[in-house]
Amino acid sequence: MSLDSKIPEGPLAEKWTKHQFNLKLVNPANKRKYDIIVVGTGLAGGSAAASFGELGYNVKSFCYQDSPRRAHSIAAQGGINAAKNYKNDGDSVFRLFYDTVKGGDYRSREANVHRLSEVSNNIIDQCVAQGVPFAREYGGLLDNRSFGGAQVSRTFYARGQTGQQLLLGAYSALSRQIAAGKVTMFTRTEMLDVVIIDGKARGIVTRNMVTGKIESHSAHAVVLATGGYGNVFFLSTNAMGCNASAAWRAYKKGAFFGNPCYTQIHPTCIPVHGDQQSKLTLMSESLRNDGRVWVPKELSVSEKLRRGELKPKDVAEEDRDYYLERIYPSFGNLVPRDVASRNAKNVCDEGRGVGETGLAVFLDFRDAIARDGEDTIRAKYGNLFQMYEKITADNPYKTPMMIYPAVHYTMGGLWVDYNLQTTIPGLFAAGECNFSDHGANRLGASALMQGLADGYFVLPYTIGDYLTGVPIKKIDTDHEAFTEAEQVIKDRIHKLLNIKGTKTVDHFHKELGKIMWEKCGMARNEKRLKEAKVEIQQLREEYWKDVKILGVNEELNMTLEKAMRVADFMELGELMVDDALDRKESCGGHFREESQTEEGEAKRDDENFSYVSAWEFKGEGAPAKLNKEALVFENVKLTQRSYK
Numbered sequence: 146m147s148l149d150s151k152i153p154e155g156p157l158a159e160k161w162t163k164h165q166f167n168l169k170l171v172n173p174a175n176k177r178k179y180d181i182i183v184v185g186t187g188l189a190g191g192s193a194a195a196s197f198g199e200l201g202y203n204v205k206s207f208c209y210q211d212s213p214r215r216a217h218s219i220a221a222q223g224g225i226n227a228a229k230n231y232k233n234d235g236d237s238v239f240r241l242f243y244d245t246v247k248g249g250d251y252r253s254r255e256a257n258v259h260r261l262s263e264v265s266n267n268i269i270d271q272c273v274a275q276g277v278p279f280a281r282e283y284g285g286l287l288d289n290r291s292f293g294g295a296q297v298s299r300t301f302y303a304r305g306q307t308g309q310q311l312l313l314g315a316y317s318a319l320s321r322q323i324a325a326g327k328v329t330m331f332t333r334t335e336m337l338d339v340v341i342i343d344g345k346a347r348g349i350v351t352r353n354m355v356t357g358k359i360e361s362h363s364a365h366a367v368v369l370a371t372g373g374y375g376n377v378f379f380l381s382t383n384a385m386g387c388n389a390s391a392a393w394r395a396y397k398k399g400a401f402f403g404n405p406c407y408t409q410i411h412p413t414c415i416p417v418h419g420d421q422q423s424k425l426t427l428m429s430e431s432l433r434n435d436g437r438v439w440v441p442k443e444l445s446v447s448e449k450l451r452r453g454e455l456k457p458k459d460v461a462e463e464d465r466d467y468y469l470e471r472i473y474p475s476f477g478n479l480v481p482r483d484v485a486s487r488n489a490k491n492v493c494d495e496g497r498g499v500g501e502t503g504l505a506v507f508l509d510f511r512d513a514i515a516r517d518g519e520d521t522i523r524a525k526y527g528n529l530f531q532m533y534e535k536i537t538a539d540n541p542y543k544t545p546m547m548i549y550p551a552v553h554y555t556m557g558g559l560w561v562d563y564n565l566q567t568t569i570p571g572l573f574a575a576g577e578c579n580f581s582d583h584g585a586n587r588l589g590a591s592a593l594m595q596g597l598a599d600g601y602f603v604l605p606y607t608i609g610d611y612l613t614g615v616p617i618k619k620i621d622t623d624h625e626a627f628t629e630a631e632q633v634i635k636d637r638i639h640k641l642l643n644i645k646g647t648k649t650v651d652h653f654h655k656e657l658g659k660i661m662w663e664k665c666g667m668a669r670n671e672k673r674l675k676e677a678k679v680e681i682q683q684l685r686e687e688y689w690k691d692v693k694i695l696g697v698n699e700e701l702n703m704t705l706e707k708a709m710r711v712a713d714f715m716e717l718g719e720l721m722v723d724d725a726l727d728r729k730e731s732c733g734g735h736f737r738e739e740s741q742t743e744e745g746e747a748k749r750d751d752e753n754f755s756y757v758s759a760w761e762f763k764g765e766g767a768p769a770k771l772n773k774e775a776l777v778f779e780n781v782k783l784t785q786r787s788y789k
Contacts, residue, residue: 148401148759148774151562152256157780158238161260164563168610176201178617180364181608182349184336184391186213188308188593189576190370191315192600198322200605205362206319206328209335209354209386209706214316217372217384218596221308222429222529223292224300225272225593227265232289236297238262245591246781248294248481249556249584250732250749252404252757255780256563257581264602265594269301271601275314278303290525291434292589294481294788300590305429305529311593315600334360335706336391338630339367339398339572346572347620350630354706357698359631361622365615366571366608369395370600373555373577375408377714377721378666379658381552382414382427388710389717392559392578400567401759401772403560403580405717406724409587410667410734411553412485415536416505423651425551426536428508429529430589433478435513435522436546438485440497440506442466447497457499457507457545468492476788483586483734484788486550487747490667493549500547509545550667554592556583556733557724560759560774564607565599568759571615573608575599580757585733638698641708646691650708653688657681657711661718665725670738678722685715720760720769727771730754742785751783 153164171179179202183194186208194206208216230236242262246253269287273279279301280288289298303310322328333354340348340361348363374389375381396402413428441447442464449455468488470477478485489506492498499505514522519542523530530541537547559567559574561581566573576596583591664677688711696702731740731747732754740748757774 148560148772149562150254150774151564152254153563157255157259160256161263165606168606169613171609171612173201175617177203179203179612179615180205180619181366181368182207182362182364183368183370184349185216185370185372185576185578186210186319187216187218187370187372187576188311188315188596189578189600190368191216191312191319192597193368193370193575193604194328195315195318195322196601196605197608198325198327199318201327204322204328205331205364207331207334207336207349207351209333211332213319213330213332214312216312217387218312218593219309220382220384220427221593222305222427223431224290224302224307224590225268225311225597226292226299226588226590227269227301227594228262228299229266229269229287229289231287232298234297236299240297241265241299243781244295245582245588246584247786248588249586250747250786251584251751251755251778251781251783252407252732252776253582253584254776255778260603261582261595261598264598267602268594268597271597272311272314275317277310277314280304290431291479293430293433293479293485294588295479296476300431302431305431305526308593311597315597336371336394337634337709338394339569340626340630341398341569342620342624342626345570345615348622348627350627350634352634355701357700357702359634361627361631363620363622363627365612366573368573368575368604368608369559369578370575371578373558374714374717375552375555377657377718378408378552378661379654380417380422380425380662382411382425385424388713390710390713392574393713393717395559395567395569395572397762398569399762400569400572401560401761402557402720403757403759404557404724405721405758405760406665406728406735407556407580407585407733408552408721409482409554409556410486410550412482412489412550413508413548414551414553415533416500416502416547416549426532427551427553428533428546428548429526430482432508432526432529432546433485435517435525436478436508436510437467437512438469438478438489438506438508439465439467440492440499444496447499447503450499451501451503457509458511466492466497473788480788481586481588486734487667487736489548489550491745505547505549507545508548510541511545514542552662552666554587556580556585556587560757564610565604566607566611571611573604575604585735637709638705641692641705641712642694642698644690644692644694646693648691649693650704650711653684653692654707654711654714656684657715657718660684661721665722667734668736668738669725671726674722674726678719678726681715681719681722688712688715723769724758724760727758728754749785755783
């Protein structure tokens with residue numbers, strides 16, 4: 146089918162302004178008659194729910210945590226981009242747009258990215274007005290720092306806890322609307338299905354995570370802001386509760402899934418340290434402003450470091466390979482995440498990695514401390530250094546950090562048009578839950594920007610345009626569509642609880658993660674991807690025969706919660722492999738071994754793969770159908786990315 150992205154006509158810089166004027170409006174008296182469901186309370190969901198409430202809509206907000214302020218946006222560390230050009234170093238809306246399109250390896254929509262760049266400045270003003278304590282220069286002006294993929298300083302930050310501070314700003318706005326009675330908050334509640342009536346999204350079915358009660362909620366429109374699916378790999382930087390079930394349920398009800406194989410590998414993660422580890426910890430990309438990445442030049446030196454016969458500080462300067470500075474002199478340690486990750490893997494594959502496993506590289510602050518003083522570095526990164534020392538027992542002021550790439554963010558997600566509406570009318574997706582703005586690789590400090598842009602400055606306009614065509618009359622949850630959806634969920638829970646197998650949910654999740662990381666991770670080829678598809682199918686078959694779930698539904702049952710999520714991860718993992726098999730090119734962090742330059746860099750194939758993959762569910766057991774949205778570039782020239 147032909148996908149209508151609803152991108153407005155006209156010059157790029159005028160599209161959003163003209164589109165806003167052309168959108169239909171709901172008058173204030175009628176807004177009080179419309180109900181909107183928002184699932185997720187991170188930056189995208191929290192800001193959207195607060196904005197809808199402020200506009201006068203009746204909002205129901207859902208999260209599986211015990212408080213909206215525990216959403217995973219809290220874990221973002223480094224900062225948020227905006228084209229303010231406070232440093233007077235040449236930044237502009239167009240440069241932010243260009244850097245984002247280029248950083249995404251030319252696999253994102255121009256119109257969406259330019260809109261994101263336009264509203265970025267409004268986001269900073271909004272957050273400052275909310276009291277977000279951004280770092281400031283000595284004169285009181287907001288400070289900026291550099292991030293990967295850019296040669297200007299445009300990243301606003303609050304030490305190493307920017308996500309937490311931004312979320313508190315959105316949470317305060319949301320709390321105001323809760324107190325005003327415009328937002329009804331449902332905590333410890335997990336969405337398990339979306340309800341479609343007459344072809345439109347009209348509500349959701351949830352499970353009370355404390356009592357196990359299955360409940361239905363109706364509305365005139367539904368917004369999913371449930372984050373990404375990085376936990377399909379088991380080990381990732383995501384919180385352990387992060388999952389893909391809401392988006393996956395929507396996919397199985399008719400919402401197309403865009404670019405599922407696009408997952409971001411973050412270069413600055415604390416390396417894996419054992420088989421019993423349940424998650425990974427991210428060290429902010431901001432550390433690459435002052436930290437220098439290196440490994441020994443010689444294998445023999447790396448071996449001595451791994452055996453503990455040599456300490457990092459004892460490796461002479463001439464024996465160190467600052468490989469990012471050597472290979473990419475223009476950007477150095479501030480190359481985009483995908484480039485930094487792939488090169489870290491390369492030097493470790495050569496045997497020059499450090500740490501007990503050899504799967505680590507150094508991030509060294511020796512020179513920065515000598516240049517600026519320890520107090521300056523402590524003021525910039527003190528909480529990050531403290532976190533690293535608590536986890537590893539190494540003091541990064543005295544010895545280099547060790548880092549290695551890990552799954553972090555997902556650029557894929559539910560396909561949405563310019564209005565952030567999925568292929569199901571009335572179902573919208575915001576933030577990391579949708580695919581729209583980052584292409585094949587997200588630049589650092591752009592996730593917070595997109596979440597708040599969607600919630601504060603895009604959805605409040607576009608959802609009204611949709612609601613003008615929806616009858617005001619409410620649908621009761623006694624409707625048969627809700628009854629049927631509830632029964633499907635109850636049957637699924639009953640089936641899982643009655644398997645009574647011998648292996649834990651985590652056992653299957655770990656096995657899935659190994660398959661995905663080894664065969665659909667940073668490096669891929671056709672042979673391993675085909676193997677992965679078969680192995681996932683076999684693992685899923687075993688799961689439904691031998692998974693062990695204790696307890697019952699009618700109680701707090703975290704094993705049951707995870708069992709449902711892992712079942713969805715297995716199906717999503719297979720779709721990710723299908724998408725990776727189709728995309729026979731290297732782009733972003735997705736290195737297809739059959740497609741590389743003579744220098745071993747990623748090689749895109751613009752002639753055959755300049756499109757968004759939008760996968761359509763065709764029924765249980767049937768292969769998904771691939772639909773394509775052609776990407777048209779009128780304002781940037783498609784070139785092989787170079788950061789040298």
